Amino acid sequence: MLQNDIAISVEGLKKSYKSVAVLKGVDFEVKTGSIFALLGSNGAGKTTIVKILSTLLKQDSGNALVNGFDIVLNSDSVRQSISLTGQFAAVDEILTGKENLIMIAKLRHLSKPVEIAENLLIRFGISDAADRRVSAYSGGMRRRLDIAMSLVGDPQIVFLDEPTTGLDPEVRIEFWKVIKELSSNGTTVFLTTQYLDEAEHLADRIAILHEGRIVVSGTFLGLKKLFPKSKVEYIEKQPTLEEIFLAIINKKGED
């Protein structure tokens, strides 16, 4: 079955809030084990897509399969296959970091929740703060815990909505490593970002969401080819993703 190859496939996805059409027919596919970056400016609808795919929100029309399961008809199985790290850290402030992880492990019905929690604390470098309440964590520690909570039980597909927003550059680079590691272990990573360099560094495929549709998608190299060769300068200049992004959006705005 295709299920093994394609982790996420989305077809004709539409969603409006009241009268405002946010998604006007979104199509894309994500290969199993790859890192897929969804790029878009503020309000483009990235979070809306993530919420629909993680079964929190129902689309108005269109279909999507996640791990081979229909997100509406088979939402239970979808939830078995995924984890969500929302745009804002969803951690329990009153519990300690360790208690947060244990709670998630129990809710995922895993045996040895304490062991799982301890391993993740070490892996994310927060074991020193394990028994402190999260309300005393810094923003970066919170986000690390947040992502650690999402990895409890090794879900096959991981949704990360702007995972590195608000992190200092050092922690960001650490995260990139974690994400690369996940993908090399076969986990599919779907992430949204506004940082073009993040997509450039991490993603196997990049899709740009603009005005309700995916306006381009492909590998970074592929996107570069779409961009007109830079005029001869003294040093040949490679277009950055940022330039590609702006060029595409401006072009769409003109016609």
Add this chain to the structure above:
Amino acid sequence: MKTTNNYFLNDLSVMVGRSMRHTFRSLDTIITVTIMPLALMLIFVYVLGGAIQSGSDNYVNYLLPGVLIIAIANGIGYVSYRLFMDKQRGIFERFHSMPIARSAALWGHVLTSLVSNMISLVVIILVALIMGFRSDASIVSWLAVFGILIFFTLALTWIAVIPGLSAKSVDGAAVIAYPIHLLPLISSAFVPTETMPGPVRAFAENQPVTSIVETVRSLLSNQPVGNEIWIALAWCIGIMLVAYFFAMGVYRKRM
């Protein structure tokens, strides 16, 4: 494959464990739910008690039912507050994107409200015993007392769920607590209604708290309860059902 419903009890107990920790770790919850009603009881008995003609020789006996009701009414504001915080912090989204019984997240809060209220009622009754409360009520009467108080707690809890899920701000979420705080004061909880002026008296005698207080008072003092117990039960169960359906409607729509 096991469906998520098989895990309802497991998930529910994790949820209750979590919010019980919230309750025990926040000092102000304990103060509001247990210490405040106790202080009120001390003030009424030792400061105002001499001046109030309750028509019974043991004022603690007269007062206790009202103090229990106040304790419950004080506690339910926290249900709204905790639900609101969970919604705002994205905790509900995290839970709802996981393979757990969906309603466990909501029921966890409701059961926590019930359990923590029952604990504070027991503490208050123990202190009342030290202050001279005496009752020769039978086990059956005590069970009836707790039965009615459980229904009353559930009724108020489900009312509190509604603003907790729909409010736009913390203040909005907590607003429901104010009118509910006032109800016991305009009832026969602390002074006999006969002393009140006409319209106030009419209100006091026909609002739910009076029938609940009177029923509990009769049960504890081994007096016949007459019709009052059915009126009290009808109020509690009626309010509970209406609030439950309304709250579940909000939950389905907003979550």
